[in-house]
Amino acid sequence: MKHTLSVLLLNKPGALSRVTGLFSGRGFNIESLSVAETLDPKVSCLTLVTRGQETIIEQITKQLHKLIDVIKVTDISEGEFVEREMVLIRVKAESHTRAEVLRIIDIFRGKVVDVSPTSYAVEITGPESKIKAVIDILRPIGIKEIIRTGTIAMARAPKK
Amino acid sequence: MTKMTGAQAIIKCLKEENVSIMFGFPGGAVIDLYDALLDTDIKHVLVRHEQGAVHAADGYARATGEVGVALLTSGPGATNGVTAIATAYADSIPVVILTGQVPRALIGNDAFQEVDIVGITRPCTKHNYLVNDPKDLVPTIREAFYIASTGRPGPVLVDLPKDVVASTITYPEKKKIKMQTYQPNYAPHPGQVEKACKAILKAKRPVLYVGGGVILSNANKELTELAEKIHAPVTMTLMGLGGFPGTNPLSLGMLGMHGSYAANMAVAKSDLLVAVGARFDDRVTGRLDAFAPHADIIHIDIDPTSISKNVKVDIPIVADCKAALESMNAWFDKSADFDSKASAEKHQPWVDEVAEWQKKHPLTYHQKGDIIKPQYVVEMINELTGGDAIITTEVGQNQMWAAQFYKFNKPRHLLTSGGLGTMGYGLPAAIGAKMAFPDATVIDIAGDGSIQMNIQELATAKQWGAPVKIAILNNNYLGMVRQWQELFYNRRYSATPMEITPDFVELAKAYGAVGLRARTRDEVVPVIKEALATDNLVIMDFVIDREEGVFPMVPAGKATTEMLLV
Ligand SMILES: Cc1ncc(C[n+]2csc(CCOP(=O)(O)OP(=O)(O)O)c2C)c(N)n1
Numbered sequence: 001m002k003h004t005l006s007v008l009l010l011n012k013p014g015a016l017s018r019v020t021g022l023f024s025g026r027g028f029n030i031e032s033l034s035v036a037e038t039l040d041p042k043v044s045c046l047t048l049v050t051r052g053q054e055t056i057i058e059q060i061t062k063q064l065h066k067l068i069d070v071i072k073v074t075d076i077s078e079g080e081f082v083e084r085e086m087v088l089i090r091v092k093a094e095s096h097t098r099a100e101v102l103r104i105i106d107i108f109r110g111k112v113v114d115v116s117p118t119s120y121a122v123e124i125t126g127p128e129s130k131i132k133a134v135i136d137i138l139r140p141i142g143i144k145e146i147i148r149t150g151t152i153a154m155a156r157a158p159k160k
Numbered sequence: 161m162t163k164m165t166g167a168q169a170i171i172k173c174l175k176e177e178n179v180s181i182m183f184g185f186p187g188g189a190v191i192d193l194y195d196a197l198l199d200t201d202i203k204h205v206l207v208r209h210e211q212g213a214v215h216a217a218d219g220y221a222r223a224t225g226e227v228g229v230a231l232l233t234s235g236p237g238a239t240n241g242v243t244a245i246a247t248a249y250a251d252s253i254p255v256v257i258l259t260g261q262v263p264r265a266l267i268g269n270d271a272f273q274e275v276d277i278v279g280i281t282r283p284c285t286k287h288n289y290l291v292n293d294p295k296d297l298v299p300t301i302r303e304a305f306y307i308a309s310t311g312r313p314g315p316v317l318v319d320l321p322k323d324v325v326a327s328t329i330t331y332p333e334k335k336k337i338k339m340q341t342y343q344p345n346y347a348p349h350p351g352q353v354e355k356a357c358k359a360i361l362k363a364k365r366p367v368l369y370v371g372g373g374v375i376l377s378n379a380n381k382e383l384t385e386l387a388e389k390i391h392a393p394v395t396m397t398l399m400g401l402g403g404f405p406g407t408n409p410l411s412l413g414m415l416g417m418h419g420s421y422a423a424n425m426a427v428a429k430s431d432l433l434v435a436v437g438a439r440f441d442d443r444v445t446g447r448l449d450a451f452a453p454h455a456d457i458i459h460i461d462i463d464p465t466s467i468s469k470n471v472k473v474d475i476p477i478v479a480d481c482k483a484a485l486e487s488m489n490a491w492f493d494k495s496a497d498f499d500s501k502a503s504a505e506k507h508q509p510w511v512d513e514v515a516e517w518q519k520k521h522p523l524t525y526h527q528k529g530d531i532i533k534p535q536y537v538v539e540m541i542n543e544l545t546g547g548d549a550i551i552t553t554e555v556g557q558n559q560m561w562a563a564q565f566y567k568f569n570k571p572r573h574l575l576t577s578g579g580l581g582t583m584g585y586g587l588p589a590a591i592g593a594k595m596a597f598p599d600a601t602v603i604d605i606a607g608d609g610s611i612q613m614n615i616q617e618l619a620t621a622k623q624w625g626a627p628v629k630i631a632i633l634n635n636n637y638l639g640m641v642r643q644w645q646e647l648f649y650n651r652r653y654s655a656t657p658m659e660i661t662p663d664f665v666e667l668a669k670a671y672g673a674v675g676l677r678a679r680t681r682d683e684v685v686p687v688i689k690e691a692l693a694t695d696n697l698v699i700m701d702f703v704i705d706r707e708e709g710v711f712p713m714v715p716a717g718k719a720t721t722e723m724l725l726v
């Protein structure tokens with residue numbers, strides 16, 4: 001099962017390698033990882049997507065919690081949450097496909113961020129499923145390069 | 161506010177943490193700290209290899225329950241300590257390791273004797289620090305002691321750049337440590353305690369399975385009280401030995417790969433296993449699905465990651481063992497449903513059944529002629545020390561014979577590398593223990609292979625007046641590996657015969673120690689007596705039956721009931 005963990009940790013040198021070292025050392029898998037400062041500059045938030053049986057996820061959560069630099073670990077996929085990922089795709093755009101690429105990007109509410117005579121670089125944001133869909137559609141046209149941020153996620157506020 | 165150098169501040173801070181002794185080895189990066197050490201009454205024990213320093217600090221910590229302290233220089237000094245740090249980590253031993261580091265401006269430059277020791281020890285410390293700012297120096301060391309000694313204890317390393325130590329700082333006031341991210345929980349959940357006690361009330365065949373957590377939390381009295389109150393047999397892991405008196409009739413001794421027949425059978429047949437400060441290590445459980453197959457499991461542990469890691473637990477209690485056992489004892493004392501006498505009567509058939517197993521297959525060996533059996537040596541050491549000595553061990557057969565045949569009645573009397581199994585642990589650990597308790601008899605039960613891994617510490621023992629006794633069970637083999645080769649590799653003894661071994665008697669003399677040798681069974685007792693009677697450091701070289709094995713033995717991956725017996 002796929003799980004999205006949100007980890008608050010002290011923004012200290014080495015804190016991130018404690019997290020990644022835990023995963024590699026114990027043979028847990030990381031599907032994606034994204035990390036940046038929170039409102040409090042002393043604290044970072046790390047969103048980590050992993051897969052495993054419930055017992056493994058339980059171990060991962062407990063082991064993360066045990067790290068001295070970790071403040072809080074939440075398995076946000078246990079409840080309602082929103083997830084987003086951003087992707088930059090450089091796609092082939094020659095005279096006969098330029099219009100079609102633009103149309104596709106438009107459908108996915110993407111943006112062109114760089115233009116060359118033979119390609120567009122486009123920016124798309126959305127949940128993983130949307131990113132996958134856009135990649136699948138653009139692939140036959142010719143994807144030259146792709147850069148993904150990895151998922152970030154936030155629990156939905158309780159509806160009263 | 162007093163100004164002082166970083167080095168002076170470190171020493172002052174160590175004094176505040178009640179450090180009276182540390183173990184170390186100097187070098188360029190820690191020379192300021194060594195200079196400041198001359199002006200204090202903290203005793204610094206100069207070892208002969210940094211691994212020895214950290215093992216000695218670890219032995220000191222295990223024997224006393226206090227934090228052990230080691231001081232190493234940068235680069236090779238620090239890396240030499242790594243095996244010993246990993247040893248302390250595997251057994252949850254509170255040690256603070258101070259390492260020198262190159263000046264901040266040189267960090268990352270591949271400077272002389274620079275190594276990223278924080279990176280290297282990240283997976284084998286409870287936590288570690290590089291002090292980047294002189295004003296963090298004292299708070300960091302305080303935090304290191306706090307983290308090392310609280311919760312599930314463990315080693316904490318503090319890396320000290322030379323210019324930080326040489327800087328001038330204002331010594332910060334001592335404050336109570338409160339960390340945002342680290343707040344170990346000691347108190348058990350009352351609801352879980354009640355559930356556990358009720359499960360015990362219902363059980364017909366309960367077994368207490370006791371690990372090192374009982375020793376670490378000083379819970380041996382509470383554990384003994386519980387075992388006697390409910391009248392249940394007790395088995396211990398290697399790390400738990402001494403947590404319950406080995407001579408108590410309810411003791412089954414050690415369980416697991418080289419555990420007693422009765423202990424392994426009792427666990428296999430039990431209907432309730434109460435695990436206290438133990439972690440279901442593979443050396444204990446054998447094949448997992450056959451471990452305690454009929455039992456509900458109660459698990460008391462301060463570390464939530466230990467719970468349901470290997471074996472699914474029915475009633476977890478995340479707490480300090482001592483606090484949890486106190487609560488359970490109090491619950492039984494108050495409960496109207498519990499009566500100690502009735503419980504004893506109810507469990508008597510079970511206790512009798514276990515006693516039958518003990519009688520049928522006791523820990524034993526077959527004496528042949530006048531050759532020395534290693535088990536006999538340990539039995540005689542046990543007898544001649546009244547079971548009161550502090551025993552350290554090396555690793556291998558010697559360690560298992562010590563665990564099986566010495567009857568540990570008190571906690572903190574067996575110091576052994578359980579989790580990591582580090583050959584070379586015993587001698588430096590014995591020195592650490594002897595420095596803590598100069599009046600105690602401290603004996604390293606050793607193998608001829610392991611003792612050579614830190615033999616240089618004989619000089620340390622001599623220099624610092626730590627006359628420990630070393631009993632080498634000399635089979636001229638890397639015996640435990642040879643035993644596996646004998647049993648599972650068709651007797652192909654690859655790289656296990658020790659073709660050259662020093663003359664340990666002469667070697668003792670070279671270090672100013674006493675060397676004694678026994679070649680026959682009759683010589684064993686006189687040698688031990690003589691060793692115990694001298695004030696000097698002693699090596700006893702017992703030339704034992706070369707191919708003696710450790711039994712019972714559960715082959716790796718088998719169920720613990722599938723024991724090879726003597
Ligand atoms: C540092 C280290 N290297 C290798 C091993 C693997 N090992 C485990 S027991 C053993 C044999 C130890 O020989 P000895 O000290 O003579 O003890 P014996 O088993 O003969 O009593 C070895 C090599 C280890 N535990 N530690």
Ligand SMILES: [Mg+2]
Pocket residue numbers: 607608609633634635636637638639
């Ligand atoms: Mg040997």
